[in-house]
Amino acid sequence: NEGSLWGARFAGGPSPELQRLSKSTHFDWQLAPYDLAGSRAHARALAAAGYLEPGELDRMLTGLDALEARVLSGDLVAADSDEDVHGALEAALIAEVGPELGGKLRAGRSRNDQIATLVRLYLKDHAATIGRQLVHLIDALAAQADQHRTAIMPGRTHLQHAQPVLLAHHLLAHGWSLSRDLERLADWLKRADVSPYGGGALAGSTLGLDAAAVARDLGLAAPAENSIDATASRDVVAEFAFVTAMIGIDLSRIAEEVILWNTREFGFVTLDDAYSTGSSIMPQKKNPDIAELARGKSGRLIGNLTGLLATLKALPLAYNRDLQEDKEPVFDSVETLEVLLPAFTGMIETVTFHTDRMAELAPAGFSLATDVAEWLVKRRVPFRDAHEITGALVRYAEEHSLELHEVDDAALAAISPQLTPQVREVLTIEGSVASRDGVGGTAPAGVEAQFAALADRVRHL
Ligand code: ARG
Secondary structure, eight states: OTTOSOOTTSSSOOOHHHHHHHOOHHHHGGGHHHHHHHHHHHHHHHHHTTSSOHHHHHHHHHHHHHHHHHHHHTOOOOOTTOOSHHHHHHHHHHHHHOHHHHTTTTTTOOHHHHHHHHHHHHHHHHHHHHHHHHHHHHHHHHHHHHHTSSOEEEEEETTEEEEEEEHHHHHHHHHHHHHHHHHHHHHHHHHHOEEOTTOTTTTOOSSOOOHHHHHHHTTOSEEOSOHHHHHHOOHHHHHHHHHHHHHHHHHHHHHHHHHHHTSTTTOOEEOOGGGOBOOSSOTTOOBOHHHHHHHHHHHHHHHHHHHHHHHHTTOOSSOOGGGGGGHHHHHHHHHHHHHHHHHHHHHHHHOEEOHHHHHHHTTTTTTTHHHHHHHHHHTTOOHHHHHHHHHHHHHHHHHTTOOGGGSOHHHHHHHOTTOOGGGGGGOSHHHHHHHOOSTTOSSHHHHHHHHHHHHHHHHTO
16 A cells, blocks of 8 residues: 555555545645644654654755645645545655655654644634734724714614614724634633644654654644643634634624615615625615625534534544544634635725714614613612603603604603703713713713723734
């Protein structure tokens, strides 16, 4: 079985059916640059321990560099007979430097500690990319908020008009939740930044290789403390899949609002042409496909996470081939987000807000009723009574098709002697927003302070 990593103890080669099932090069070839980086680090450890002469190490490293150049140029790809990226690259190394030297590299390592290391290297790189993309999105939300510092919109609970809020406050709310995703990526790295190399198949190596040097070489913080855990655990992969799913969910919540705001009924936003799509039959259509794809792809990200968790459940220690099923879902989550995030950010950067329309609707639905109740409380009316009085006022206004500020003095007094005409001072959306000046509230000064606080949080992640 030429070019295979195993076979001597077998009477014959694997069946074609097994080969087809077992093959992983169509997805793990992505790990080739990391596999070669691992091989370079491992070769240095072998040389340091006396298993490669200095001249041999030089030839080995030159050979590995040559393979890397060929992988990057696309000249070297996995052959049909290769089972996985590790076997394919060993066969290519042997072709490059000869069987005598090429056959020495595998000493003291297993595909089990290799693959566990490579997936971490891959995820670490992509965590950095996704982190940068998230920062761009947070910046885009903050820039839109900055351009609409005084605009007021209807704040909602249960999707019903609740209380007026600043548009900037609402946009920054999404920025804050995304900043926690960024924090999750940074926190994930503390657990991911470990090198399983040296764990071997499961029990460690007899060759006295310096695992700490290999970890350093690969840019990982430390070697793993337990070789069984190192080769058999994939919680780090599952956690990454969770973070990507959470990002997807956070995007989907923005997306759902953009979709609603973009309807004729809301009329809160217009999407830029470059970030909208048309219909093949209805010439007038301009659709929010980026937002819809974000909403849809969040389901896919959740699916990748739950599939991976199902794979890991009840898996005995140590390595089992089931673990090969970790890669396709998490690779898919990475690829999905890395394509989605820039499009989503472009949509946010270019969306136009119709602040007049938002302001017009902000007081509708008696959204200033809480302001009336709290105005009464400030006049020492117990809140329970204030709630009752305000409820009666809302009912009166609704029955007479009036807004709260349109109820006349006599009607106010008839509802309650406490409702003096001064109450109209709080019956403007500007007054309402300005009065919510407690910590985290929507008053302009508080929202103003959030810009620096959010930027500061993001910068420290
Ligand atoms: N392709 C495997 C994986 O992704 C690594 C190889 C380990 N294979 C083995 N038979 N021990 O997990």
